[in-house]
Amino acid sequence: MVSAIIETSGLTRNYGDICALKPIDLIVPEGEWLSVMGHSGSGKSTLMNLVGGLDRPSNGSLRVGGEDLLALSEDGLARFRREFVGIIFQQHHLVPYLTAVENVMLAQYFHSVPDEAEARSALERVGLGHRLKNRPGELSGGEQQRVCIARAIINSPKLLLGDEPTGNLDHKSTVMVMELLKELRAEERFTVIMVTHNQEVAAWGDRTIYLDDGVLVREERMKS
Amino acid sequence: MHRRRWLLQLVLRALAHRKGRTVLLLAVLAMASSLATALGIVSYSMEKQVAGEVRKYGANLIIIPQSARLDVGSGGLNFGVITEPAYLQQREVEDTLARSGLKAERSFHLRGALHWKDADLMVDGVNFTDIRRLFPWWQLKGNWPATGETVVGSDLATRLKLKPGDTMELVGKAQTVRLRISGIVSSGGEEDGLLFLALPELQQALGLDGQLTLVRLMVTAGDESLKKRADALQLLLPSAKVNEVRQTARTSEGLLAKVKLLMFMVTAVVLVSAGSSVAGTMSTTVLERGKEIGLMKAMGGTRWEVMLIFCGEAAMLGFLGGLAGYLFGSAIAQFITRTVFSASAEFIPWFAGISLGVSLFLALLGSVGPMISVFKLDPVRSLRGE
Numbered sequence: 170m171v172s173a174i175i176e177t178s179g180l181t182r183n184y185g186d187i188c189a190l191k192p193i194d195l196i197v198p199e200g201e202w203l204s205v206m207g208h209s210g211s212g213k214s215t216l217m218n219l220v221g222g223l224d225r226p227s228n229g230s231l232r233v234g235g236e237d238l239l240a241l242s243e244d245g246l247a248r249f250r251r252e253f254v255g256i257i258f259q260q261h262h263l264v265p266y267l268t269a270v271e272n273v274m275l276a277q278y279f280h281s282v283p284d285e286a287e288a289r290s291a292l293e294r295v296g297l298g299h300r301l302k303n304r305p306g307e308l309s310g311g312e313q314q315r316v317c318i319a320r321a322i323i324n325s326p327k328l329l330l331g332d333e334p335t336g337n338l339d340h341k342s343t344v345m346v347m348e349l350l351k352e353l354r355a356e357e358r359f360t361v362i363m364v365t366h367n368q369e370v371a372a373w374g375d376r377t378i379y380l381d382d383g384v385l386v387r388e389e390r391m392k393s
Numbered sequence: 394m395h396r397r398r399w400l401l402q403l404v405l406r407a408l409a410h411r412k413g414r415t416v417l418l419l420a421v422l423a424m425a426s427s428l429a430t431a432l433g434i435v436s437y438s439m440e441k442q443v444a445g446e447v448r449k450y451g452a453n454l455i456i457i458p459q460s461a462r463l464d465v466g467s468g469g470l471n472f473g474v475i476t477e478p479a480y481l482q483q484r485e486v487e488d489t490l491a492r493s494g495l496k497a498e499r500s501f502h503l504r505g506a507l508h509w510k511d512a513d514l515m516v517d518g519v520n521f522t523d524i525r526r527l528f529p530w531w532q533l534k535g536n537w538p539a540t541g542e543t544v545v546g547s548d549l550a551t552r553l554k555l556k557p558g559d560t561m562e563l564v565g566k567a568q569t570v571r572l573r574i575s576g577i578v579s580s581g582g583e584e585d586g587l588l589f590l591a592l593p594e595l596q597q598a599l600g601l602d603g604q605l606t607l608v609r610l611m612v613t614a615g616d617e618s619l620k621k622r623a624d625a626l627q628l629l630l631p632s633a634k635v636n637e638v639r640q641t642a643r644t645s646e647g648l649l650a651k652v653k654l655l656m657f658m659v660t661a662v663v664l665v666s667a668g669s670s671v672a673g674t675m676s677t678t679v680l681e682r683g684k685e686i687g688l689m690k691a692m693g694g695t696r697w698e699v700m701l702i703f704c705g706e707a708a709m710l711g712f713l714g715g716l717a718g719y720l721f722g723s724a725i726a727q728f729i730t731r732t733v734f735s736a737s738a739e740f741i742p743w744f745a746g747i748s749l750g751v752s753l754f755l756a757l758l759g760s761v762g763p764m765i766s767v768f769k770l771d772p773v774r775s776l777r778g779e
Contacts, residue, residue: 218773221691223691223772223773224773243695243696244695244696244697247690247693247694247695247696247698248693248695249693250691250692250693251692251693251694252693254693256691256692258776260776262684262687262688262691262776264685264688265410266406266407266409266410267403267406271402271406274399275403275689275692276692276693278396278399278400278403279689279692279693279694279698280693282395282396283396283399320692
């Protein structure tokens, strides 16, 4: 039996009087690709941020990779993120004054030691071997997202989080990025949690959960 | 790649990316540190210059004997004061100076009259080595005297038609001395009317062994004022009078103190303004880079690690600003000393340390507020652009 990488119980997140996430019990097995769907404000990103150690829950329990995230300090959470999590953002969030390879090396810097050869190799894996020295402003949206993917996987994370990673891409680029993620997942065997409100993108996963107003309303297992 | 090297590269890239703001901050830091450096160098050079000027004027403290005063009169009538000649004891003065710990150039004098032909000549018994050190501007035609020799003041030499190589037989109360004139000395002062011979020779000729009429001291005024030093010495020498040669010493000290105060005030104002400017610019930079900070934290950078990057940027700006400040400051100091004081400032390499220190201090102090913001910034909110 596959062990769970994420286990939540009564996981809640309030922002003042607003309850962004109502008690959620969720188990994600290791290696699963879980898509999280819902409308804007449904709590998708809140759930992802909690699971990725970017935010702290208001209530409930949260274990990721066997680590009780509620017990970690601020810096402990940062160390958890660098060791365990890779994040792909919708807005890419690349550092504008660094080249593609340097953006990847920045993640290495926070993890351990920057290694240019490794960073180049990661970019070559995502098909950007010819764009190593280009800055984000010189890359297309799809290329920027691939740099973001290379940066997310450079430290071999156990958990890859995608916050609407294809939200700003056209159909062709979306397919290209999703295929790339599928390939990398097959090679690296990381767990994927992908927030999206695109049904087509969600269909790339093994399972989809649906959130509405902070409540997990249903889940759907995809046919392989 | 080594982590420190990568950090340096990251810092340089970040600064190069914001050229305008970097140049502005560098200009502010360079201006502040160059002013501090320039004022420091000018102050330092002026202090040396004033000390040199004071040296030129010669002694700034004198010790003279307390005259024995006797009021002459009776009842309501007062006929004036009779003063007996009085002397300082050379041994006592030497011991007192040694005990006082006062660092000063000194010269011992015994002033008296020796008879030559039909006239009495005023003679000053001195140590010629001390004289040469204390009064370097005295001009000498001929040579400084050896044993059995004398030098004559230029006015006296003219009046008595004396020249180097002549011999004189001088009659004192106790002894007669026969001396050869080795040179004619000119100081532009009262010394031009005197005859000089070695102190022990005059003491013997006058029968005043171990006695002095005057001690001249040249104290380089430091933090403690000359007046305080004179008072301290007076307490140790109650049998003598310790006087300041006031004009020169006080004027130099006063002028220097005022110039220093002015420089300190101007520097303080500039440093405060520069610090505020750095703080404002750094705060704007941090606000603009909120997403970048959030990203770094999201990637696993601890609060300290992310803050280190921004501190590195501030330190790099401080370092470069300090270097530029030292170069500009040295040039400004040269300009000021040449145009205002008609002298050239010294090249003082260790002021580079002060310039760097000032610039780094300003850059880091101005960054304290922004750094606290970096430390506290929530990655989720900053990535959302809140």
